[in-house]
Amino acid sequence: MNQQQIGKYRWTVCAMLFFATTVNYLDRQVLSLLAPDLSRQFGWTNSDYANITAVFQFVYAISMLFAGRIVDRLGTKHAFILAITVWSIGAIVHACAIPMGAGLNAVLGAVGIAAVPVSVAGFMIARAILAIGEAGNFPAAIKATAEYFPKRERSFATGIFNSGANIGAVLAPISVPWIAAQWGWQMAFIAIGGIGFLWMGMWQFLYEKPEQQKRLSSAELAYINSDVVVAPATEQVAAPSARRLSWVELLAYRQTWAFAFGKFMTDGVWWFFLFWLPKYLHAQYGMEKTAIMVPLAVLYSMTMVGSIGGGWLPTWFINKGASPYDGRMKAMLLIAVFPLVVLLAQPLGYISVWVPVVLIGIGASAHQAWSCNLFTTVSDMFPKNSVASVVGIGGMAGGLGGVLISKTGGWVFDYYGALGQIQTGYTIMFAGCAVAYLLAWCVMKALVPTHSEIEAPGPDFTVPATAR
Template sequence: MNSQALGKYRWTICGLLFFATTVNYLDRQVLSLLAPDLSKEFGWSNSDYANITAVFQFVYAISMLFAGRVVDKIGTKQAFILAISIWSVGAIMHAYSIPMGSEIAQILSSFGIAAVSVSVAGFMLSRAVLALGEAGNFPAAIKATAEYFPKRERSFATGIFNSGANIGAILAPLLVPWIAENWGWQSAFIGIGAIGFIWMLAWWIYYDKPEEQKRLSAAELNYINETDASTGSTTTGSFTTTAATADSGKTVSWLALLGYKQTWAFVFGKFMTDGVWWFFLFWLPKYLSAQYGMQKTEITLPLAVLYSMTMIGSIGGGWFPTFFINRGHSPYDGRMKAMLVIALFPLVVLLAQPLGYLSFWVPVLLIGIGTSAHQAWSANLFTTVSDMFPKNSVASVVGIGGMAGGLGGVLVSKIGGWLFDYYGALGQIQTGYTIMFSGCALAYLIAWSVMKLLVPRYKEITDL
């Protein structure tokens, strides 16, 4: 069947997910871009900044667990609207962090509790609300992808919407410093945060479950399901698998999901690698400032180049498994083979510090390769869940793994803050970054090895 007769409405949904993820990362990036100036204005140490980012990561981690459950419970449409409403409010709250911090300090002092500085307390609260809402993005997006795409297209669709993270990371350094320079740092948080409310309107109009979607043709709906009614099997490429990923409609408990090695494989993959992405996302501006003395306006071009590279990695990595799938491998096996190749690319980050004396562009480009590999890895890691689990539990498993990834991010951020303060005091800040870059480079091979050990062969979950 040709694509014109089949229809392409599923790609409209992918486009909406792409823009939601773009907004998600725009809101997340504002603080890191303003961090060098805010650190000077409010006298933050590296540990203070690490604590602010760690609050985001910790709340994000815990919220991911419940976000997945909420998405599976109330449905993708309502859950996404709830999530983006909360995170947009949280993004705007950053502009009022100082008065909020004063209130928090007064409340804590009335109980005889010594509070952190007013600015740190206010930004911590704002980051917590932002994290609470942003935790809903990926469970809802992965569930929507499982609803609207057949297995053979899911990692590609995930790679496309996940590349919104890179677009957000590119747009942020182009917009945020300019807004802050002309209207103040508070305006940057307010202006960027308000964009989410515009997206909500489009989502409300254009998204419905596939079986209720009037804009979706019958042929496209059948293609999405890819189910042979006579055999109860799903045909993809040259292989056939059971249709285990159909939605049974029942809610599956966390305890039941934790009884599967497939869940733990995803959890470990997220724990080991999410912190790497967040480290680069939150610390790159401070790295360029600390090691190369770059100001916020000078950082814009290197970050734009780096995140342009990651967009290519996200989309290309999402497509990469089809190379193996078209040669007869199952979607999961094709993804695992692709992920092994992808896991080798971050090793180039080991050269970032040794060769950094040549130019700041050397670490920027090498880290760009590493972050591109992360986005390629992430597009496939997310999709392993919909390969193996039924649709009624996809968001819940993503939420469990997201919590593990968030906790891994907290750990990486706290280690980074301690290392940079310690070696910075010794006048050897470059040593701290060398240690962190080494851990980031090796994380993916370690993650892949443990995942393969837990799930050596493709096996769908059929009893949920």
């Protein structure tokens, strides 16, 4: 049966996930694009800015752990609506950062805690609200992909919706500086934050579980479930007895730790590029506001190639006989080599601003290729009703890695900036970003050398000793 006969509604779902991820990254990038101007206006040091971004990453990390559980409990449809409502509100309230900061300092003063600068306090509150909501995007999107796509298509579908991050990163430098220049920085947060509410109506109308989706043909539903292994009648367990694995049970599996370590080592690299590149262009080349629009748009346009191409790459190995997991791991090893070009960004940066833009663009593109495959390993190895929980655990690890790299960056840039050697600071940070993927792959391969799928547990299930 060809694809025309099967149907294509699953790709409509993929398009909605792509739109949501685009909005997700638009909202989180507004601050970084306005950072040079806001830093000057409010007198922020690099450490102040690092603290603001670290709050987002820390709250995101903790929220990811619970977001995955909430998505598995509420279901994809309702959990996504809740997530985008919270993060859209969080994006908009950045415009009220100053009064919120004053209110927080008043409360801290009343209980005898030393106040922080009003602007820093206010943006910390806003970033925390944004992080709580945004934590729901990827657990819900990965779960929706597991529900709507057979394993052979999941990495490609993940690559497509994950490229929404790149589109958001491209649209943000084109739109945010212009909005801020026309109507002020507050309106940039309000206008971009409001887009999420448009998405909610479409999602409410178009999304249901595949088994309940009236727009889905029986042929397409059968195709989606084509790689579900059905046990012999004598060995089948009634569907109602299957339950979600608990956090404790999930943490007993090496597969969970492999995914979490991969996220811890590499998520912070992407966030470093996302949050610090505007400040890098300002520190290194004196560029800010509308001047950074074209370089950042070009850089993030490059990442779309990595996201979609990286999603396709394991299919090449799978078609040659590799299992889905082995195909993804081979693809990820190849992908992990490309970020090494970031090592040349500083030594060759004297030639032109476009040299580091292109080299960092290659590294960021490789990250997106890596990310869509890393996410898909979860749906390869875990039952669908626990996928979002595992993604949440890994997301928490990735967020903590992001906190570490952001705080380290703030300290390094202030230290070397005071010595008049800010270039050395970026050389150090770029070097760490370049080697992170190869290290992550080696540890992941050591933890899970071959594919091992975890079955949905029945009522009398205990974690096998071999998983520990």
